[in-house]
Amino acid sequence: xxxxxxxxxxxxxxxxxxxxxxxxxxxxxxxxxxxxxxxxxxxxxxxxxxxxxxxxxxxxxxxxxxxxxxxxxxxxxxxxxxxxxxxxxxxxxxxxxxxxxxxxxxxxxxxxxxxxxxxxxxxxxxxxxxxxxxxxxxxxxxxxxxxxxxxxxxxxxxxxxxxxxxxxxxxxxxxxxxxxxxxxxxxxxxxxxxxxxxxxxxxxxxxxxxxxxxxxxxxxxxxxxxxxxxxxxxxxxxxxxxxxxxxxxxxxxxxxxxxxxxxxxxxxxxxxxxxxxxxxxxxxxxxxxxxxxxxxxxxxxxxxxxxxxxxxxxxxxxxxxxxxxxxxxxxxxxxxxxxxxxxxx
Numbered sequence: 001x002x003x004x005x006x007x008x009x010x011x012x013x014x015x016x017x018x019x020x021x022x023x024x025x026x027x028x029x030x031x032x033x034x035x036x037x038x039x040x041x042x043x044x045x046x047x048x049x050x051x052x053x054x055x056x057x058x059x060x061x062x063x064x065x066x067x068x069x070x071x072x073x074x075x076x077x078x079x080x081x082x083x084x085x086x087x088x089x090x091x092x093x094x095x096x097x098x099x100x101x102x103x104x105x106x107x108x109x110x111x112x113x114x115x116x117x118x119x120x121x122x123x124x125x126x127x128x129x130x131x132x133x134x135x136x137x138x139x140x141x142x143x144x145x146x147x148x149x150x151x152x153x154x155x156x157x158x159x160x161x162x163x164x165x166x167x168x169x170x171x172x173x174x175x176x177x178x179x180x181x182x183x184x185x186x187x188x189x190x191x192x193x194x195x196x197x198x199x200x201x202x203x204x205x206x207x208x209x210x211x212x213x214x215x216x217x218x219x220x221x222x223x224x225x226x227x228x229x230x231x232x233x234x235x236x237x238x239x240x241x242x243x244x245x246x247x248x249x250x251x252x253x254x255x256x257x258x259x260x261x262x263x264x265x266x267x268x269x270x271x272x273x274x275x276x277x278x279x280x281x282x283x284x285x286x287x288x289x290x291x292x293x294x295x296x297x298x299x300x301x302x303x304x305x306x307x308x309x310x311x312x313x314x315x316x317x318x319x320x321x322x323x324x325x326x327x328x329x330x331x332x333x334x335x336x337x338x339x340x341x342x343x344x345x
Contacts, residue, residue: 028337036330043322044095051315104310119193120297127217131224132275139232162226167288170219188215191294216293220286231274236267276332
């Protein structure tokens with residue numbers, strides 16, 4: 001009876017937004033950031049144990065065939081004969097800066113890495129930009145003209161380009177256009193980033209750098225372009241069967257407007273993810289292309305460090321490349337959620 005006769009109590013009104021601490025977009029961003037940080041922590045830990053599991057005496061591995069300074073050798077003995085827990089504490093304090101210098105270059109690791117970042121960014125960044133523009137355009141045109149001659153020619157061509165090893169294609173271009181064949185002289189430089197002795201800060205120097213980059217940039221552009229074109233074509237073909245495009249046409253929109261305003265933005269989502277993932281590999285560079293064209297970037301530096309092996313340099317390069325990919329993946333996830341609200345919910 002007490003429950004029946006109890007007076008009705010009006011619910012207390014809540015302020016707008018109360019009871020909801022974070023929106024779905026913020027929660028998604030926080031979760032992706034935390035996930036990326038977790039991945040980075042795993043990579044840092046893996047990087048510590050990976051180079052300590054190599055067989056043999058680590059000091060002999062570091063110093064074989066080299067005239068190592070006695071002070072550096074003494075630091076190595078202290079470092080590698082210390083308990084593993086003590087080594088881990090010293091490493092975790094600053095995992096991006098190794099205690100030992102590069103044995104191959106006899107210099108601090110970052111003094112060796114920093115000058116190599118510019119050529120790699122110039123090479124792979126330019127190739128990625130050109131491949132994105134032309135690859136997306138080819139994919140859109142091929143999908144919208146599906147089954148026509150343009151689609152057949154471009155799809156076959158991109159499949160061939162995508163299947164070619166980039167180092168093999170680069171060597172073919174180098175032989176034909178730099179060395180010369182069948183009596184035709186080579187017109188492009190054989191290798192290097194610039195002509196020795198030229199001032200790269202002048203207009204003539206910049207033009208010389210651009211001339212040296214024509215063949216390596218073209219090689220990477222062709223390979224990346226094929227990948228973007230194929231993914232964009234497949235994604236747009238999937239979108240063309242959706243009902244909202246039929247609705248847009250029923251409203252009287254032209255095919256060009258339907259494609260530009262409705263189909264392409266939605267079809268760009270998978271391609272956007274692919275572009276940002278490839279941007280993560282810009283820091284790593286194209287190891288084979290830099291090696292084939294004798295470019296002094298991070299790719300060729302990695303090859304030199306492997307030949308040593310230069311363990312401090314390899315350890316830092318591995319961590320740098322991994323961090324770049326993790327960061328690019330995080331940016332792709334956040335941008336993907338921005339472009340597609342369904343991801344946030």
